[in-house]
Amino acid sequence: MEIVRQIAWLLWKDLLLETRRRESLLAMFFFGTLLLFVFHFAIEIPPDRAAEMAPGLLSLAFVFTGTLGLTQLFQAERENHCLEALLLCPMDRGALYLAKLLFNFLLMLLIESVVFPLFWILFNLSSWGRLPHLLGVTLLGTIGFCALGTLFSAATLRARARELLLPLVLLPLMIPVLLATIRGMEIVLRGGESYELLPWLRLLIGFDVIFTTVGFLIFEWVVEA
Amino acid sequence: MAQTSQGKPRRVLGGLAFLFILLGLYFALIEAPPDAYQGEVQRIMYLHIPSILTAYLSFLIVFIGSCLFLWKRERRDDILAHSAAEIGVLFTGLTIIEGSIWGKPTWGVWWTWDARLTLTAILFLIFVGYLMLRSLVEDEDRAAICSAVLGIVGFIDIPLIHMSVYWWRTLHQPPSILRPDKLPWENIHPSMLIALSINFVAFVLLYFYLLSLRFRLGEMEEEAKRLKLYGGSAKLTAMSMSNGGA
Numbered sequence: 102m103e104i105v106r107q108i109a110w111l112l113w114k115d116l117l118l119e120t121r122r123r124e125s126l127l128a129m130f131f132f133g134t135l136l137l138f139v140f141h142f143a144i145e146i147p148p149d150r151a152a153e154m155a156p157g158l159l160s161l162a163f164v165f166t167g168t169l170g171l172t173q174l175f176q177a178e179r180e181n182h183c184l185e186a187l188l189l190c191p192m193d194r195g196a197l198y199l200a201k202l203l204f205n206f207l208l209m210l211l212i213e214s215v216v217f218p219l220f221w222i223l224f225n226l227s228s229w230g231r232l233p234h235l236l237g238v239t240l241l242g243t244i245g246f247c248a249l250g251t252l253f254s255a256a257t258l259r260a261r262a263r264e265l266l267l268p269l270v271l272l273p274l275m276i277p278v279l280l281a282t283i284r285g286m287e288i289v290l291r292g293g294e295s296y297e298l299l300p301w302l303r304l305l306i307g308f309d310v311i312f313t314t315v316g317f318l319i320f321e322w323v324v325e326a
Numbered sequence: 327m328a329q330t331s332q333g334k335p336r337r338v339l340g341g342l343a344f345l346f347i348l349l350g351l352y353f354a355l356i357e358a359p360p361d362a363y364q365g366e367v368q369r370i371m372y373l374h375i376p377s378i379l380t381a382y383l384s385f386l387i388v389f390i391g392s393c394l395f396l397w398k399r400e401r402r403d404d405i406l407a408h409s410a411a412e413i414g415v416l417f418t419g420l421t422i423i424e425g426s427i428w429g430k431p432t433w434g435v436w437w438t439w440d441a442r443l444t445l446t447a448i449l450f451l452i453f454v455g456y457l458m459l460r461s462l463v464e465d466e467d468r469a470a471i472c473s474a475v476l477g478i479v480g481f482i483d484i485p486l487i488h489m490s491v492y493w494w495r496t497l498h499q500p501p502s503i504l505r506p507d508k509l510p511w512e513n514i515h516p517s518m519l520i521a522l523s524i525n526f527v528a529f530v531l532l533y534f535y536l537l538s539l540r541f542r543l544g545e546m547e548e549e550a551k552r553l554k555l556y557g558g559s560a561k562l563t564a565m566s567m568s569n570g571g572a
Contacts, residue, residue: 249479256472260463270459270476273451274483277490284494300493308486315482319475322396 104199107192111200118177119208125173126208133166133216137223151224156235156286159220160279163239164246167209168268171250174205175258184258184324194321198251202313206247213239234289241305242282248312249274256323281305336538343535346528353521370428372521376529377421378446383533384414385449385481388456392477395470404470405544406537407477411456413536418450441492448487452480 119126140146140158178184187197217232217239250271257266285301287293354372361368391407394400425443426436437443456476463469514522 252475252479256475257459257463259465259468260459262462266458266462270455273448273455274480274487276448277483277486280490280494304486304490304493311482311486312479315479319396319478322471323475 104193104196107196108200108203111187111197112203115177115200115204116207119204125170126211128173129166129170129208130212130215132169133162133212134219136162136165137216137220141223146224148225152226152228152290153287155220155224155226155290156283159217159239160242160283160286162216163209163213163243164272164275164279166212167205167243167246167250168271170205170208171254171271172264172267174201174251174254179258188325194324195317197324198255198316198320199313201254202247202251202316205251206243209243209247210240213243228290231289235286238282238285238289238302238305241302241309242278242285244309245278245305245312246275248309248316252312252316252320252323255320258324277304277308281308336535336542339531339538340535343528343531346524346531350521350525350528353524358518358521359515364432367428367431370424372525374421374424374428375522376526377417377424379526380529380533381414381417381421381446381449383530384410384417385453385484387537388414388453388477389481392474392481395474396478401470401548402545404474405541405548407474408460409537409540409544411453411460411473411477412540413533415450415453415457416536417533418446418453422446422450439495441495444491445488448491449484452476452483456480 137158140162144154144158146154146158175184178187188194214236217236220226221229221232250267253267253271257263257270260266281301281304285298285305288298288301350372354369358369358372360366387410388407391403391410395403395407422443425446429438430436456473459476460469460473463472
């Protein structure tokens with residue numbers, strides 16, 4: 102499968118760069134942690150309500166951290182005309198899209214798996230058993246975020262005020278993912294029934310499938326423009 | 327010259343829109359009875375519902391224009407999408423303001439986070455994002471392509487946003503007219519329905535009139551750019567126009 106090879110090769114390149122330079126990962130991680138602190142100063146989360154407020158605050162932290170990662174996503178390609186070189190290669194543009202999507206997804210997954218326990222520790226929560234399920238819901242949400250985010254990160258690549266434009270364009274479109282992730286996490290945390298959770302999960306999966314497909318098909322026009 | 331041949335249908339459209347607006351105002355303010363519960367303030371509905379329906383229509387035209395542009399790469403489709411987005415922002419903004427004015431005496435609040443208001447606000451933000459993307463991306467062709475992508479993605483996203491926000495909460499009355507179980511005319515007093523329909527037609531006519539004006543403006547901007555680029559040479563301008571602006 103040629104395209105799988107291409108995706109693997111591109112992903113390996115980005116991961117190699119990231120492990121060598123570690124710029125995005127560390128910055129995103131510390132930014133996410135910093136946001137948790139800022140939320141606590143802003144909202145003064147009472148200990149008994151921390152579990153209620155966790156889904157909303159965590160999702161917000163991940164959205165902002167993820168946006169940070171997205172603005173950096175094509176940074177490596179902007180130097181030394183790397184993007185043009187990649188486009189000259191006879192490969193499917195969709196492969197580049199999926200590779201970037203996977204790369205951002207992996208970064209966010211790493212950060213989420215550290216920030217979640219950190220939140221639990223900082224706010225003295227006890228429901229550690231729920232963490233895997235929460236991560237599962239967030240995983241679906243993160244895929245959706247990365248699907249649209251990668252597309253618009255490429256679209257705003259040469260725009261002015263890029264760091265402002267990307268969230269402005271992306272966040273309204275992310276509302277279903279945000280709502281579904283937060284409500285899903287809420288249901289998991291209070292031990293709700295699966296029939297409550299299923300519609301939200303279906304929405305997330307539907308969103309992921311639709312926009313990964315749309316991104317895959319449309320990416321070539323966006324990146325070659 | 328292209329202008330005079332396109333001018334007449336547009337003027338006719340404008341005249342028709344003006345007539346229907348007057349007719350609609352008469353029916354809305356005088357002919358239609360006041361609401362049983364809300365009294366006279368309910369008459370804002372005759373502006374509010376056509377506004378939002380026209381905004382939805384606008385979004386559809388943005389979608390169609392964006393699809394056509396990505397498929398055929400003709401400048402006209404891009405100008406159409408851009409014009410529809412600008413006017414769509416206008417109508418969506420008006421809807422929100424009208425809704426606020428209606429909400430204060432009836433619900434007691436200027437704003438509430440119920441499903442339909444939130445949806446309309448999100449629609450407004452997506453439109454605004456479209457316009458910002460256009461103005462901040464420097465290269466024009468790139469701006470056209472990227473905003474077309476946003477137009478398409480935004481349109482596909484709307485049903486998903488709709489579902490998620492509705493599941494999240496509902497305070498707004500359930501749809502009175504476009505309900506799945508009853509026919510439109512069973513839910514509303516006939517005279518109110520007539521006033522509403524006339525106003526709806528008036529708004530649609532007004533929308534297309536504004537759209538045609540804005541579209542013409544966009545075409546003239548394109549022409550001006552081409553003239554600047556080719557230094558007023560008629561032959562080169564004609565050649566570039568036959569290429570579709572390539």
